[in-house]
Amino acid sequence: MTVPPGPPTLREIAAGVYAFEQLPGGWCLNNAGLIVDDGRSVLIDTAATEARARQLRAEVERIAPDGPDLVVNTHFHGDHVFGNAVFPSRATVIAHEGTRADIAEAGLGLRGIWPDVDWGDTGLRLPDLTFRDRLVLRTGRLTVELLQVGPAHTPDDVVAWVPERGVLFTGDVAWSGVTPYVLMGSIEGSLRALDRLLALEPQIVVPGHGPVGGPEVLHATAAYLRWLRDLAEAGRRAGRSALETARAADLGPYATLVDAERLVGNLHRAYAELDGLAPGERLDVAASFREMAAYHGGLPQCHA
DSSP states (O other), X not given: OOOOOOOOOEEEEETTEEEEOOSSOOTTOOOEEEEEETTEEEEEOOOSSHHHHHHHHHHHHHHSTTOOSEEEOSSSOHHHHGGGGGSOTTSEEXXXXXXXXXXXXXXXXXXXXXXXXOOOOOOOOOOSEEESSEEEEEETTEEEEEEEOOSSSSTTOXXXXXXXXXXXXXXXXXXXXXXXXXXXXXXXXXXHHHHHHHHTOOSEEEEEESOXXXXXXXXXXXXXXXXXXXXXXXXXXXXXXXXXHHHHOOOGGGTTSBOTTHHHHHHHHHHHHHTTOOTTOOOOHHHHHHHHHHHHTSSOOOOO
């Protein structure tokens, strides 16, 4: 997939509900969203760099001139949270309790992977309000249900469900045209989460990365994860390492997904789960990333 990243805008996908797609959705090119009604607004996720976050802010203010009242972080990764500091201090930042702790621990470390990216100067703004299982926000006549569904992509993923519009913002629990990534979460947990999201019967799905779609986005993510699980079981039986299994794999229908090197990290999680590691328990992220780079033939490109 070779779609170049272009200047994203907030596009209305249902009455009062907008998506901010940063395509094609590779490393650090995440999606965000906005829900607006009756003068109140909720922003779902921010962006990786100061420039991209300021572009998102300008788009938000085009629709909601006073800016967002609430900002939701679906998980702790920098592409979804680094832009928090660009938004007005009056906006309350909300996240899962575990996500806040992980943001504080991870800090700005993601920037060290790609030191040549122009990250800008955002600082690190931690969430102001946290919750554990479920939090319901009211934006005028619209409801925004924040549901903790992790471990999936990370230990404490949150999705945002707008039932009146049938719109689901999945964060990185679901992916569209982009290789899923579960190194820090769980394969089995992701599959459980996806089943739970399908039960909501969403009409429009805004994934964490890649184009907006419908429930087929959830089905496609689940199909990849089931394929991954089978691949890991076969690789383990053959006595191959995660990297060896990835190199020997026939990607088949997944060969066109953006960021294929994530397969290596995913296999590390799959192997760990076969060995009995609990969902969301920590693995060596740095070592896994070095193997992903080896599979890719160099440092994967970050378009942030």
